[in-house]
Amino acid sequence: MTGTSNPAASLKVTTDAWEALFRAQVAVMRQITAMPEFGKLSMREYDVLFNLRTCPGGKSRLVDLNKQLLISQPSLSRMVTRLEDQGLVVREPDPNDHRAMQLSLTEKGRKLQQEIGREHVKHLHNLLGSALSEDEFHELRRLSTKLRDAVQ
Amino acid sequence: MTGTSNPAASLKVTTDAWEALFRAQVAVMRQITAMPEFGKLSMREYDVLFNLRTCPGGKSRLVDLNKQLLISQPSLSRMVTRLEDQGLVVREPDPNDHRAMQLSLTEKGRKLQQEIGREHVKHLHNLLGSALSEDEFHELRRLSTKLRDAVQ
DNA sequence: TGTTATTACATGCATACGCATATAAATTGG
DNA sequence: CCAATTTATATGCGTATGCATGTAATAACA
Secondary structure (H helix, E strand, O other): OOOOOOOOOOHHHHHHHHHHHHHHHHHHHHHHHOOHHHOOOOHHHHHHHHHHHHOHHHEEEHHHHHOOOOOOHHHHHHHHHHHHHOOOEEEEEOOOOOOOEEEEEOHHHHHHHHHHHHHHHHHHHHHHOOOOOHHHHHHHHHHHHHHHHHHO | OOOOOOOOOOHHHHHHHHHHHHHHHHHHHHHHHOOHHHOOOOHHHHHHHHHHHHOHHHEEEHHHHHHOOOOOHHHHHHHHHHHHHOOOEEEEEEOOEEEEEEEEEOHHHHHHHHHHHHHHHHHHHHHHOOOOOHHHHHHHHHHHHHHHHHHO
16 A cells, blocks of 8 residues: 555566566567468558458548557558558548548458468467467456456 | 367467457557656667566577567667667677677666666556456466467 | 647658578587 | 588668658637
């Protein structure tokens, strides 16, 4: 009891859990980065296509997309330019807000996302499928989601 | 049952859990990156100092350190050069293997790591402490560690 | 409604990054 | 014990990144 807020968990338990989650993410991500489906497109670029496919209406403003990613807004802006040059994404002015740009996948972008995605989940399943039991995966998902919701 | 390996969990359960863990990591990392303790040193650079403090004997070869990180070996090599220039890290030839370099913290590096670390855990605790119960943090740690061990 | 502040996106610039490769030392195999 | 292979680190080079800032449009508010 120090007089600050009243968190449920001790400092050590909190930070140890975060440390473990972070290290697990690094370990898995190292394997993922080396997978063959990320030869054409980097993981970060794929993540943009993935987010555009799964966002409501298949359209997203640059700022909103940026909230899902770790890269800066200027970096995302330029990445979108590169994805546009490859014919995977289109920028359209937002009719409701003339400052904003609506991003969406082209048909080619959808195809590529689907193609990479199919390989990706297959390889992920090979890599992780037997690491935890089905119940443990459910619990990991629940806890991760709860953690995410708490910080946003 | 397809004839491939015999993973415990279904494809969807596995990938949904990974997706949730990854998104949680992104959300937390976005907050962390904005914290004031990472004004002098980037999160990636701090992670190098942190790893050098916690590794056995306080010394690590570049390749071994690299395994804990997401950046490439050449990037780490140059980052170490920059940290050396700042007087935070030293490179010493490994007496047992003349190809290798032993990395360790200088006194200044230790001090800075400690200083940033103290702020960092405090802010992390503020951010995450009330997100989960103590038991949930323990379980998140256990599952993350199990996942990590399975892929390494 | 006119002024100020805020928001969304783009661009200049310095730098960090990854890939391919070079160098040098250790290991392996005949 | 020598040649071929592998391992550890460093460097050249093109590119992606972040920070600071610019431009334009919306929002706030007096």
